[in-house]
Amino acid sequence: MIDFKPVIFINGILLLILAAAMGVPALVDSVSADPDWRVFALSGLTTGFIGFGMALGAWPERQRSLTTHQAFLLTGSAWFLVSAFAALPFIFSGVGLSVADGVFEATSGFTTTGSTVIAGLDHAPRGLLLWRALLNWLGGLAFMVMAVALMPSLRIGGMQLFKMESSDKSDKVKPRVAQVAGSISLVYLSFTTATTAALWLAGMDIFDAVCHAFSALSTGGFSTSDRSLAHWGPAAQWVMVLAMLVGGAPLALFVSPWKRHAWPFLHDSQVRWYVNFVAFFASLLAFWQWAVNDMEPGDALTHATFNVVSIVTTSGFSSIDYNAWGGFAQVVFFILLFIGGCTGSTAGGVKIFRWEVLFKLAGVHLKRLLHPHGIFFVDFNQRRIPQPVLESVLGFVTVFFLTFAFFALGLTVAGMDLISALSGSAQALSNVGPGLGAVIGPAGNYKSVPEAAKWIMAFEMVLGRLELFSVIVLFTRSFWRG
């Protein structure tokens, strides 16, 4: 039987942190004399009270490490629980969202998806806007800590390749949360500060700059304007491009390179693929916009780069309605929905690392066809990928596409049209944000989507965020029998 105590305890701690975070928008609202501050204060108190109760009631005696089962249970429950409590301010605030809308918005925020159901952001109270950005930011941080500290030991989808050298090989999962979280948070925090400053210099006012820095570094995608980044000029857009690119790169590579006298992110093969990939599609679309749609070359480059980066890093800001760019652009953006950023970043999706492995695998297959008796291996960063890792990558990609297809069918049952359902399922699973088509495209909004579809997509976001397997495993019989 699984011991639930440590799981409940950590969930309680996470809720306490969430409650503390609600204090920030409450403060901002009370400074700008908006009555919404009471909503935040009350939601914060409720969340804090429940979190406190859980932590106190399940206070662990001495056990410090989690078993595999507990770790799976923790990752699964924590994201659903935090998303649910984060929805409280949305449901009770002045914008008056329904329960489905509130949960959708909060899940979308905390999973750094960035799909929104709120229209009229430009005149929304500041506390609310800050809360959305803060959810993105916290979600990004939580995911990164999980990806670096927990996922490799759980061996999900080839993540064991990113196991840190020092971690032991026993079955006990020892999240070195404190140590890892410390250095990563520092990098995250300093990039956020730098982005805020840069955005401010690029002409945003300080509040918008903070919100956008939060949601760009976390590859979230919540904006403070209905028009997203189209509201600001090219200077701000280019700053955002850089911020999103950093958010989609493995942040661990930025940890104090001067100490190691090396800049690992210049040599990492995943980062190279990522940058080349983005550059290729950005220039392709810029060319298309310039040659076919007669855009000014400068504008074409800005908009193509911005939106490609935004989709590949799974942020989901938009600088223009690219849905109107024609069939070619729609196809490209649909395909980009599946790519995702680097492993070890805040981005979602299949992730560059797995595409790289698949691409090399296809190459190896091709070579084997020609030389049936030759011996070929799949390399990653000049190291041979062990067989179990390869198989788990294959398993992940298979399940990703099956899940995508399954939920796309579900969305059509809920009443969405084909393009919206296909792109909606893909964007939710990859935590991107906008889909394609008139309804949920970059110029659209999820407000008009049927209620059942919102629940499906919210579930899918968590599923995608937790790399599928850690949720699916909870639904197997052998998990509970163990």
Added chain:
Amino acid sequence: MTDFRPVLQIVGVILCLLAAAMALPALADLIAANDEWQVFVLSGGATLFAGLGLMLGTRTDFRVLTVRQTYLAAALGWLAPCLFAALPLASGPAHLSTVDAIFEATSGLTTTASTVISGLERMPPGLLLWRGLLNWMGGIGIIVMAVAVLPTLHIGGMQIFRVQGLGAGEPASPRTARLGRTILGVYVSLTVGLWAALWLAGMPRFDAAIHAMSTISTGGFGTKDMSLGAYNNSMIDLIACIGMVLGGIPYLLFPLMAQGQWRAILRDQQVRWYLGLMGLGAAAVVLWLMVARGFEPLTAMRHGVFTVVSVMTGTGLVTIDYSDWTGLPAAILFFLTFVGGCAGSAAAGIKVFRLKLLFANARVQLHRLLRPHGIEIPTFNKKPISEDVLESAMGFLFVYVLGFAVLSMLLGFMGLDFITSVSGAASAISNLGPGLGETIGPGSTFAPLPDMAKLLLAGGMLFGRLEMFILLVLVVPSFWDQ
């Protein structure tokens, strides 16, 4: 240096067979007192001349083909007939341009059956027969390839279907000849049976022959613009539906069926999955038709089941214009297009067995998360799947998806809209026929597409039909070394 002579000799033999086949439509036109018979005689003469020239000019007494020669023979053995089969179409009564003729011929031989000809009812019998024959010959061609060539080449996991004593590197044995006779016998008798059944059900004899040929090969060329919908006879629909299901079953199972070993067939996992997926898809579409469209249960069954079977096997016969089935059925049909039939049949697509392999692996991965030291191994038909097979299957799937993505991007680049590009690419690569949307949906033709798009689609059909890797291997530089 590769010896080309055996390759060219095989291509010569294939061309001679093609030339002989052209005599049939010539005869049909002659009987119908139609002047177009001369076109077929002339084209046949030219094809025969080329074929004999190749055969006689390259006489060698080879007994065994090397791996390289097999690849070349497979690729050229499809490419050359596609070009020569276009001769009667280009100079015939339909007044097709060169590109249109090549598109139509490739579409016929690859059993895709996307057409550029409208007004089929007014076309002379010779032309209609030629299209049917193209489907039929393409069907038997791919079955022979799938049984004898692909498994020995280890393409995309097909090595698990390897039959001892067949294929490259092994001299022909009596067993080979017997197996070849069996398959041909099954194919011919199924066609004749289908012909008789369709005729008895009330179809004119000539139309029945053409439909029998295009159904069993999962091709889909008909004699009416509205395909089977023009007959409006539920008996005909039912017979064609059974014919298509049979066309998607591995041919090596039919001898077993003749011996009455039904158990063995139903125990075959590939057949089970094939029928299971088909049943699920059909049930969902039928339900949708009843609920959302208010069809009578029997009418819903008739059209729903037929359409799902037709799309999944890659046939493309149509009883009803399903382009206005938005939402759920559109999504189901879109996904089933990719699934395709069983390996070893005339159907195309990813093939059911690859999905089964990957699914088995994903399941094992899931279980391994909980029991890292368990020794569970994915199985297919109760035999363990080797790593090599798994990697080949995944490599195949990746290249398939990549090919689809690139093709749909290129089509988008030609100026087609999103649905046309995406469904056109899927339809071509899976050898289906009709796409979705207004331009290329069921009941419309590919004629309005730009020439470049038609050539791309024809390339996509060949690419899909030859299981991708046969063409890919040819562009690897090391193929031509030595």
